[in-house]
Amino acid sequence: MPMSLLLIIQLAVGATILRVLLIILGSILIGWFLAYASIKSPIFENIYIPVISSLESVPVITFFPVVLVIFVTRIGGAMGSELASDFLILTAVAWNIWIAQYQAFKTVPKELQEVAINHELGFFSKMRRLYMPFSIPKIAANLFPSFADGLFYITVSEVFSIGTKTFSVFGIGSIIPALLASGDIYYMWVAMLTLAIWVALFTFFFRYIARFSVAKYGLDTAAPIRRGGKVNIMHTYQAWNTLTGPMKKLSKHFTSPFRALPTKGSFGRKWMALSSSKKYITIGTFLLVFIMLLAKIGLYVVSVPLSYWRYLVSYTPVIIYGMAFDYVRVVIIAFISLVIAIFVGYYLAVHQRAAVTVFPVIQIVSAFPAPVYFPLVFAATFGYMYAVFPMSSEIYVLLLGFISTFYYVFYSFWMGVQTVPSEFWEIMENHELGFFTRMRRIILPATFPYLIAGLSSTIDSAWGGLMIGEYWPDIIKGKTLEVQVGLMKMLDVFTYQGKIGPAAWASLLFAIVVTIFSLFFTKKLMTMAREKYVIEEGVYAA
Amino acid sequence: MSIGVILSAVDISYKFPSGKQVFTDINISTGENEFVSIVGPSGIGKSTILRTLGYLIPPTSGKVFLMGEEVKKPSSRISLIHQSIATFPWMTAIDNVKLALIGKGLSQNEMNDIARNTLETVGLKGAEGLYPKEMSGGMRQRVAIARALAGSPVVLLMDEPFVHLDELTAEGLRQEIYDILFNPLTTLKSVVLVSHNLDEVLELSDRVFVMNGSPAKIVDELIIEMPRPRSSRDSRFSTYLDKIYASLTPTR
Numbered sequence: 001m002p003m004s005l006l007l008i009i010q011l012a013v014g015a016t017i018l019r020v021l022l023i024i025l026g027s028i029l030i031g032w033f034l035a036y037a038s039i040k041s042p043i044f045e046n047i048y049i050p051v052i053s054s055l056e057s058v059p060v061i062t063f064f065p066v067v068l069v070i071f072v073t074r075i076g077g078a079m080g081s082e083l084a085s086d087f088l089i090l091t092a093v094a095w096n097i098w099i100a101q102y103q104a105f106k107t108v109p110k111e112l113q114e115v116a117i118n119h120e121l122g123f124f125s126k127m128r129r130l131y132m133p134f135s136i137p138k139i140a141a142n143l144f145p146s147f148a149d150g151l152f153y154i155t156v157s158e159v160f161s162i163g164t165k166t167f168s169v170f171g172i173g174s175i176i177p178a179l180l181a182s183g184d185i186y187y188m189w190v191a192m193l194t195l196a197i198w199v200a201l202f203t204f205f206f207r208y209i210a211r212f213s214v215a216k217y218g219l220d221t222a223a224p225i226r227r228g229g230k231v232n233i234m235h236t237y238q239a240w241n242t243l244t245g246p247m248k249k250l251s252k253h254f255t256s257p258f259r260a261l262p263t264k265g266s267f268g269r270k271w272m273a274l275s276s277s278k279k280y281i282t283i284g285t286f287l288l289v290f291i292m293l294l295a296k297i298g299l300y301v302v303s304v305p306l307s308y309w310r311y312l313v314s315y316t317p318v319i320i321y322g323m324a325f326d327y328v329r330v331v332i333i334a335f336i337s338l339v340i341a342i343f344v345g346y347y348l349a350v351h352q353r354a355a356v357t358v359f360p361v362i363q364i365v366s367a368f369p370a371p372v373y374f375p376l377v378f379a380a381t382f383g384y385m386y387a388v389f390p391m392s393s394e395i396y397v398l399l400l401g402f403i404s405t406f407y408y409v410f411y412s413f414w415m416g417v418q419t420v421p422s423e424f425w426e427i428m429e430n431h432e433l434g435f436f437t438r439m440r441r442i443i444l445p446a447t448f449p450y451l452i453a454g455l456s457s458t459i460d461s462a463w464g465g466l467m468i469g470e471y472w473p474d475i476i477k478g479k480t481l482e483v484q485v486g487l488m489k490m491l492d493v494f495t496y497q498g499k500i501g502p503a504a505w506a507s508l509l510f511a512i513v514v515t516i517f518s519l520f521f522t523k524k525l526m527t528m529a530r531e532k533y534v535i536e537e538g539v540y541a542a
Numbered sequence: 543m544s545i546g547v548i549l550s551a552v553d554i555s556y557k558f559p560s561g562k563q564v565f566t567d568i569n570i571s572t573g574e575n576e577f578v579s580i581v582g583p584s585g586i587g588k589s590t591i592l593r594t595l596g597y598l599i600p601p602t603s604g605k606v607f608l609m610g611e612e613v614k615k616p617s618s619r620i621s622l623i624h625q626s627i628a629t630f631p632w633m634t635a636i637d638n639v640k641l642a643l644i645g646k647g648l649s650q651n652e653m654n655d656i657a658r659n660t661l662e663t664v665g666l667k668g669a670e671g672l673y674p675k676e677m678s679g680g681m682r683q684r685v686a687i688a689r690a691l692a693g694s695p696v697v698l699l700m701d702e703p704f705v706h707l708d709e710l711t712a713e714g715l716r717q718e719i720y721d722i723l724f725n726p727l728t729t730l731k732s733v734v735l736v737s738h739n740l741d742e743v744l745e746l747s748d749r750v751f752v753m754n755g756s757p758a759k760i761v762d763e764l765i766i767e768m769p770r771p772r773s774s775r776d777s778r779f780s781t782y783l784d785k786i787y788a789s790l791t792p793t794r
Contacts, residue, residue, distance in 0.1 A: 423628035426598050429616040431642050431693055441641060445632045532632050538674070539626040 005184070009175060009191045013198055016158070016171035020089055020150035027094040027146075028101070028139060032132060035101040036123075049102065052095050072167055073500070081167040088157040093146035100142045104135030133217050140213040144206045145408070145457075148367040151199070152404060152464065165498075176372055181477070192372060200364045207360075312505040319506045322487035323513060326466055329394075329486070333401040333462045334409075334455060341410035341454070346443065349417035359414075366407035371468050374400055379476045393483050401465035405458045412454025416447030421539045446538075449529035456518075456526075467491065547610075548572045548732040549595065549620070549697045554604030555757075556590055563757035564590055568604070570751055570760065572697065572732035575724055579735040579743040581786060582753030588736040589625070591753070592699045595734060596620040608696060618642060618693030625702040627682045629674040635661060635685045636670040642693035660688040664722055680711035687722065694729040701736050716745060720770065744782050745772050752789040762789035 038045040071084035108131060116126050158173030159166065168174040172195050179188040348355040378396060385392040420443065428438050444451070470489035472481040473496070483489055487510060494503035550571035556564045564587040572578045582588050593599040595606055597616045606613040608620060621642075629638050639657040648656070661670055664684040674682050683703060690698055704712035723730050737743050743750055744766060752762035764785060768778050 421626070421628065423624045423626055424630070426593075426616075426622055426624070427628060427641070427689075429598055430596065430620075430622055431618045432616070432645065433641070434645060437644050441633075441644070442630065445630070538631045539624075539628050 005187055006190065009172075009187065009194055012170060012172045012175040012191070013194045016151070016154055016173060016195075017198055017202070019086065019171065020093070020147060020154055023086055023089045023150065024093050024097070024143065024146055027090065027097050031094070031098040031101040032127065032135070034098060035105040035135070036127065036131060038102055039105045049099075052098050055091075055095055078169070081169050084167070085154065085157045085169045085171075088153050089150045092149040092153045096142045097139060097146055100138040101135045104138040105131050108134050136213045136217040137210075140206075140210040143209065144203070144363070144367070145411070147202060147206065148407070149461070151367065152369045152371070152461075154369075172372070180375065181474075195372065196364075196368055199367045203360070203364045203367055308501065312501060315502050315505060316509065319487060319490065319509050322485055322490050323510060325483075325485045326463070326470075326487045329398060329401065329466060330459055330462045333398055333405060333465070334459050336398075336402060337406040337409045337458050338451070338455060340406065341413045342439070342444075345410055345413040345417060346439070349414060362407065362410065366411075370400060370404040370465070374403075374469075375475050378479075378481065382476075382479065393481060396481055397466060397469040397483055397486075400469035401462045404465035404468075405461035408457035408461060409451070409454035412450045412457070413447055416450030416454075417443065419450075420446045423539055445533050448533035449526065452525045452529050463488065471496070546573050548574055548576070548608070549734070550607045551591075551595055551601075552605050552607065554591075554594055554601040554606065556587065556594055556599065557602045565753070565758040568758075568760055570595070570734075572734060572749075574731050576748045577720065577723075577733045577735065577746055579737060579747040579750045580753060581737065581740065581743055581750060581790070582758060583790060584738070586753050586756075586758045588753060589701050592622070592701050592734065592736050595697075596622050596699050598622065619695055620697045620699060621690035621693055621695035623683075623686055623690050623698065623700045623703045625705055627679060627686055627706055629682050629685050629689075631674050634671050634673055635666060635677070635681075635688075638674070638685050639688045639692045642689050656692055657688075659727070660692045661685070663691065663725055663727060664688045665718065678711070679707050680715055683707060683715065687719075691723075691728050691730065696729060696731050698723060698730055698733045699736075700733060702738065703735075704739070704742065705737075712742075716742060717771065720746060740783055740786055741774055743786075744768075744779055745774070750782075750786065752786060754790060762786075 034048060038048045067084045067087050071080045071087060074080070075083060112130055112134070116130050121129065154171065154173055158171040159168040159177060172191060176188060176191050179185075179191060348358055377399075382392070382396075385395065389395060424442060424446065428442060433441070466486065466488040469481060470483045470486040471492035475481045487506060491503055491506055491510075494500070494506065548571075551568055554568045555566040558564060568591060570578070570580070570591075580588050580591060590599060594601040597606060597613045597620070613620065630641070633641070636654065636657045639660055640653050643653045643656060658667075658670060661667065661684075664687050666681060666684050666688065669677065669681060672681075674685070677685070683706075687703075704715060707715065722728075723733055735743065735746060747766050750762075750764045750766060751760050752764070753759065754761045762785075764782060766782060768776060768782075772779065
């Protein structure tokens with residue numbers, strides 16, 4: 001029944017997109033309250049911000065076994081699968097939005113706060129009239145990456161297997177594999193096209209929102225305020241401009257490079273201002289929570305038999321070995337992404353006409369989830385590839401990693417280049433600096449915080465690409481894409497075989513390594529970038 | 543081009559991509575060791591005209607000549623000092639200045655020597671290793687001036703260079719700037735200043751072009767004949783001031 005199949009496809013795309021959008025909306029609503037709590041309570045702030053920053057730097061797939069255990073095995077049924085899928089999306093979309101909201105709340109100008117105090121605005125009034133509107137440009141800047149990230153994971157989390165059991169929720173991520181399996185290639189293309197159209201429309205929509213939000217809610221913006229009216233789609237040039245324009249204006253609202261983490265000094269001052277009784281209550285609460293947490297973990301550890309711990313620990317060497325292989329893959333993907341981002345990003349930044357055309361295309365393609373179309377790329381090329389390169393699985397995995405992650409560093413670098421003040425461009429022109437001198441002395445240092453932030457996101461997302469690519473049973477009928485060694489393959493295989501314990505153990509070790517990497521490498525580079533490479537300090541205007 | 547003319551703009555016009563004509567038929571020239579200023583109401587296109595003189599923005603029509611040779615691209619021979627003081631925060635004072643010397647075939651030692659000497663010229667001896675954030679606004683602007691001078695410019699274009707400095711610092715720098723710029727050690731032959739501050743313009747300039755109208759045109763040209771150092775208490779100062787005000791007020 002082709003007509004009903006067509007309808008199912010439309011509904012499935014709708015369900016998938018709606019799922020992502022509702023979770024983004026939910027994240028925004030929760031994020032506002034969390035942000036408010038963090039600016040009001042230094043204690044909450046000092047726990048909340050490091051926690052979400054760390055969670056953001058842990059790749060989403062780390063949550064996979066946890067999700068499976070909690071939602072699928074404990075809750076079970078359709079509700080369990082739905083919640084598992086929703087939780088995975090939440091872990092992909094929430095952190096950057098929450099950090100953006102916190103940053104916005106933290107940077108509300110003192111003068112505006114004083115007006116709110118002066119007029120004795122209550123909590124809801126302050127939220128509605130000051131904090132929420134002020135945070136909108138920053139939220140808008142983060143809508144697109146969240147949407148793209150959410151879609152990427154929903155297409156792999158709408159259907160998953162544990163042992164012999166397959167769990168699925170209604171959506172395009174479960175429909176496409178079903179169509180592929182039943183040989184309905186025509187309808188599979190229809191499904192992909194439908195998704196592509198919706199992704200393109202939402203990309204336009206987010207950019208329109210971005211433009212509108214900066215014009216209306218941004219401080220000191222030259223963008224004219226739109227007071228209603230319709231978008232004239234006949235004016236294609238203007239339409240394309242809505243695709244490139246807002247991102248430039250949004251660059252100052254982009255979250256990642258300038259994470260305003262609470263400083264020790266500010267915490268110290270607020271702490272000193274607390275009365276003795278409040279200090280004792282705070283310390284007491286902290287200790288209580290800490291002891292309860294320790295007790296809970298202790299009980300859990302004791303409840304697991306020692307032999308099972310030994311069994312889990314015995315996997316450690318092979319997990320570390322696999323992780324080392326995957327780090328090499330991630331470094332290759334990150335390096336290629338970085339080089340392309342720098343050259344293409346710079347070219348587009350200095351050739352605005354090219355940017356007007358190319359940038360939206362890159363953005364739409366990047367928002368289209370790679371796991372949906374990758375099997376087709378594989379099907380079209382694997383015969384030739386394996387005949388010519390016996391190691392083609394590696395190439396496919398690196399390619400999947402690249403296409404699912406390149407965008408972050410590219411977008412971030414491009415944003416960074418947009419923030420280089422016009423004065424600096426004029427100095428480069430004036431002193432006739434060549435391309436490499438410009439890059440080495442000005443562009444790369446000026447965009448350093450953006451590059452680190454983009455690279456960090458690229459690395460995090462590369463893990464997701466590897467997770468999907470390293471072990472992909474039946475990528476096309478009768479063919480499995482798999483690599484020889486890799487931690488992500490190990491996680492896939494453990495999950496596939498229903499070995500949740502070893503999968504959780506591997507995830508835990510992986511999360512520890514990633515967090516250490518984040519603390520000692522990414523955060524150090526970020527701190528250096530914040531201290532030394534602050535482009536805003538380059539132009540002095542008293 | 544006549545001998546002695548350093549920079550000249552012949553019939554230059556500029557139109558924004560939106561179609562708005564900013565200025566039209568502008569003819570400006572500067573002589574050797576001459577300090578020229580352009581004044582005009584806010585938003586009239588003074589900064590744009592300055593950038594067209596350095597070809598940082600190519601004029602829509604007309605030509606710019608530097609010592610008789612047509613200017614077709616930006617070069618460090620016509621150097622711009624910005625209104626917002628632009629120094630690279632990740633470079634020390636000396637590295638900021640050395641930026642102007644890259645690609646000129648100099649060794650590191652030669653670059654260091656020139657940069658040090660230029661910093662000394664602008665009164666920053668001993669501050670070579672400081673980063674911009676460790677300097678005051680006045681010191682930063684001196685670094686920007688030193689960078690412009692290190693590139694051996696023939697013409698210096700100054701876009702309200704003192705506007706972001708406090709009055710005391712600005713006055714101190716204004717008093718020194720003429721001697722710094724026309725120091726025998728520099729290659730500089732002309733300066734073009736854009737400013738709102740008419741006192742500043744009269745204190746520094748040999749010649750003043752007044753812009754007005756829409757699209758803007760040169761509506762007056764005054765030769766300032768007062769000995770240096772100049773004082774605003776000088777009666778001729780007020781006379782010149784009145785003349786400039788008279789040219790500025792009627793049209794807009």
